[in-house]
Amino acid sequence: MWLIYALLSAIFAGLTAILVKVGVSGISANLATAIRTIVVLIMSWMVVFLAGKPDFTSLSKKNITFLILSGLATGASWLTYNRALQLGPASKVIPVDNLSVVIGMVLAFILLRERVTVPIVIGGALITLGVLVISFNK
Structure with missing residues (x-):
């Protein structure tokens, strides 16, 4: 659910x-x-x-x-x-704002002591890479 x-x-x-x-x-x-x-x-x-x-x-x-x-x-x-x-432009602002996903994951690991797994780290890295590709190109 x-x-x-x-x-x-x-x-x-x-x-x-x-x-x-x-x-x-x-x-x-x-x-x-x-x-x-x-x-x-x-x-x-x-x-x-x-x-x-x-x-x-x-x-x-x-x-x-x-x-x-x-x-x-x-x-x-x-x-x-x-x-x-x-x-x-919305098409660049929205992805940068969605770095909150990665920031939230890092804070969950540090403050809530949630388990860090390889798939989560890879996913977070891909989200970050996607934001960089989308938002910081000319």
């Missing part, structure tokens, strides 16, 4: 990039981020309440701390991504 959600995430992320590229045209990238954030905020709370009664008592201090940090990282990512799309 995780694979279906991961593939849907990739589809939505790809669609998001194109929609943002068109949406930031002629306006501040920061304003675009704020508008997107409001939409995500409303949509997220709708899903929380439509899925049933949320159990706020299950939140720990650790949950809250790390979710706040994640939210700050997301905000920084969106702000810089929107600006990059405003300034550069």
